[in-house]
Amino acid sequence: MKRTRPFKRRPKRxxxxxxxxxxxxxxxxxxxxxxxxILTAISQKRxxxxxxxxxxxxxTAFGTTRIHIRQALSHLASRKxxxxxxxxxxxxxxxxxxxxxxxxxxxxxxxxxxxxxxxxRLDKAGKAELKAHMEREARHDRNDRWASLSLxxxxxxxxxxxxxxxxxxxMSRELMLRTSLAIATFEQPGEPDCSPDAHPxxxxxxxxxxxxxxxxxxxxxxxxxxxxxxxxxGEEEVDELTAIFQEIGARARAGG
Amino acid sequence: MKRTRPFKRRPKRxxxxxxxxxxxxxxxxxxxxxxxxILTAISQKRxxxxxxxxxxxxxTAFGTTRIHIRQALSHLASRKxxxxxxxxxxxxxxxxxxxxxxxxxxxxxxxxxxxxxxxxRLDKAGKAELKAHMEREARHDRNDRWASLSLxxxxxxxxxxxxxxxxxxxMSRELMLRTSLAIATFEQPGEPDCSPDAHPxxxxxxxxxxxxxxxxxxxxxxxxxxxxxxxxxGEEEVDELTAIFQEIGARARAGG
DNA sequence: ATTGGCTATATTGTAAACAGTAGTGCGACC
DNA sequence: GGTCGCACTACTGTTTACAATATAGCCAAT
Numbered sequence: 001m002k003r004t005r006p007f008k009r010r011p012k013r014x015x016x017x018x019x020x021x022x023x024x025x026x027x028x029x030x031x032x033x034x035x036x037x038i039l040t041a042i043s044q045k046r047x048x049x050x051x052x053x054x055x056x057x058x059x060t061a062f063g064t065t066r067i068h069i070r071q072a073l074s075h076l077a078s079r080k081x082x083x084x085x086x087x088x089x090x091x092x093x094x095x096x097x098x099x100x101x102x103x104x105x106x107x108x109x110x111x112x113x114x115x116x117x118x119x120x121r122l123d124k125a126g127k128a129e130l131k132a133h134m135e136r137e138a139r140h141d142r143n144d145r146w147a148s149l150s151l152x153x154x155x156x157x158x159x160x161x162x163x164x165x166x167x168x169x170x171m172s173r174e175l176m177l178r179t180s181l182a183i184a185t186f187e188q189p190g191e192p193d194c195s196p197d198a199h200p201x202x203x204x205x206x207x208x209x210x211x212x213x214x215x216x217x218x219x220x221x222x223x224x225x226x227x228x229x230x231x232x233x234g235e236e237e238v239d240e241l242t243a244i245f246q247e248i249g250a251r252a253r254a255g256g
Numbered sequence: 257m258k259r260t261r262p263f264k265r266r267p268k269r270x271x272x273x274x275x276x277x278x279x280x281x282x283x284x285x286x287x288x289x290x291x292x293x294i295l296t297a298i299s300q301k302r303x304x305x306x307x308x309x310x311x312x313x314x315x316t317a318f319g320t321t322r323i324h325i326r327q328a329l330s331h332l333a334s335r336k337x338x339x340x341x342x343x344x345x346x347x348x349x350x351x352x353x354x355x356x357x358x359x360x361x362x363x364x365x366x367x368x369x370x371x372x373x374x375x376x377r378l379d380k381a382g383k384a385e386l387k388a389h390m391e392r393e394a395r396h397d398r399n400d401r402w403a404s405l406s407l408x409x410x411x412x413x414x415x416x417x418x419x420x421x422x423x424x425x426x427m428s429r430e431l432m433l434r435t436s437l438a439i440a441t442f443e444q445p446g447e448p449d450c451s452p453d454a455h456p457x458x459x460x461x462x463x464x465x466x467x468x469x470x471x472x473x474x475x476x477x478x479x480x481x482x483x484x485x486x487x488x489x490g491e492e493e494v495d496e497l498t499a500i501f502q503e504i505g506a507r508a509r510a511g512g
Numbered sequence: 513a514t515t516g517g518c519t520a521t522a523t524t525g526t527a528a529a530c531a532g533t534a535g536t537g538c539g540a541c542c
Numbered sequence: 543g544g545t546c547g548c549a550c551t552a553c554t555g556t557t558t559a560c561a562a563t564a565t566a567g568c569c570a571a572t
Binding site: 029071074079102103113166167168171 | 285327330331333334335354355358359361362365366369421422423424427431434
């Protein structure tokens with residue numbers, strides 16, 4: 001077909017004018033089904049710390065390509081939910097004992113502040129949301145382990161949401177996940193994550209706007225969780241080994 | 257060349273035994289020179305919010321490949337330092353006004369807690385580190401804008417480090433960067449990020465173990481920073497536009 | 513003058529082939 | 543019998559080329 005218009009060849013194009021990237025749908029990778037799937041699997045403890053996350057297997061499981069999986073895994077690695085080891089692959093993150101303690105300490109700080117802020121700005125809609133959650137948690141089937149784990153996590157997320165600070169909310173989400181990993185790594189077998197009666201108490205104190213009481217209850221609740229985990233015995237061997245190697249390395253460097 | 261040994265073809269191999277991924281050098285992507293380069297460029301305000309981060313340009317600038325750049329950019333996008341828009345590319349993150357306020361609120365919470373914890377566990381080494389930093393900050397060349405910005409950020413990071421909680425430290429680092437972006441986006445021209453006298457005061461109060469005073473000074477310092485930014489006038493137009501569109505969309509959903 | 517349509521180019525996104533590395537199992541050797 | 547070494551597989555990591563999308567420039571028409 002004849003070209004309607006002859007186009008002269010332009011030698012080069014000017015630097016593109018810097019268009020501001022506003023007004024664009026900022027769809028995040030957090031909404032990705034692969035990311036969401038792995039996150040819920042972890043928070044429900046179907047995936048345990050140290051589990052291998054093979055790229056091919058995930059690709060066939062989710063019905064997508066390896067590239068997509070790689071993107072999701074590296075995102076999760078940025079959030080310290082997944083550990084990537086060169087030429088070995090991706091594994092579910094296994095926090096150290098020190099890191100587990102730091103996670104709980106961070107939660108004490110952030111969630112007590114969140115409770116306080118939530119009480120300050122509690123309105124009708126917030127009260128309704130909180131009551132609805134408490135009812136769901138009260139009447140849920142306690143034998144459904146996966147639903148229980150999801151619900152207990154959602155309570156803490158809801159409090160963070162009621163605080164009205166999105167940055168804090170994102171941090172809380174991240175800490176919740178890392179708490180799941182910490183508990184899964186260091187839990188004593190058979191114990192639940194959250195003591196089942198703590199959430200109704202805290203919720204009632206928030207609804208009553210008893211700030212001091214709610215903050216204290218939340219702090220106590222988190223400390224109770226923390227006291228339920230114990231350092232792994234077996235890890236001392238590993239630490240000893242690494243200590244030996246480090247000593248040998250240091251001696252080699254020193255003695256030439 | 258002759259094969260020394262005939263190998264029979266094995267039909268399939270068993271599932272590999274799950275070797276635990278411990279005892280491996282966990283080199284993080286945070287140490288990547290591309291990531292570090294972009295982060296320091298942002299914290300020194302050489303890269304402004306909204307700036308385009310073209311993959312090819314970065315690849316040639318850093319002397320590496322596009323894939324490497326893509327990995328670095330997606331990591332930075334996970335940390336909300338970079339905004340990736342499909343088919344448009346990566347830009348330096350530009351926080352909204354609400355997000356900027358949330359960042360400062362989060363810093364108030366985390367850094368006051370960090371000051372408190374830092375005083376609790378302050379030892380000789382910590383005192384020395386703090387004194388060394390205060391001296392560097394006192395005698396640095398105030399005309400060197402880039403060095404100034406680095407030093408003021410380092411003070412806050414040092415306090416978080418003295419608190420002895422790595423999780424909190426990582427959060428503080430992230431918040432520092434996002435504060436840089438918030439200030440760069442909403443600052444009044446010509447004003448410094450931190451009031452120059454605040455850091456010596458806070459440092460002295462920490463060294464004196466005056467917990468209440470140090471916490472108060474830190475909170476005041478952050479509030480002072482926050483009060484120095486103002487919402488952009490131009491943004492109101494955009495907000496009005498988006499409001500109109502949202503209204504139209506809602507009406508279409510309801511009436512259609 | 514502004515808007516709309518068209519084409520060329522720049523840039524990002526994706527697929528597939530290739531290369532490199534770690535891990536497994538068999539055989540050999542002491 | 544335990545250890546060592548080799549060949550092979552499975553997997554990750556990288557390169558390459560190609561496809562898809564958005565942007566800029568130009569012309570025409572209103």
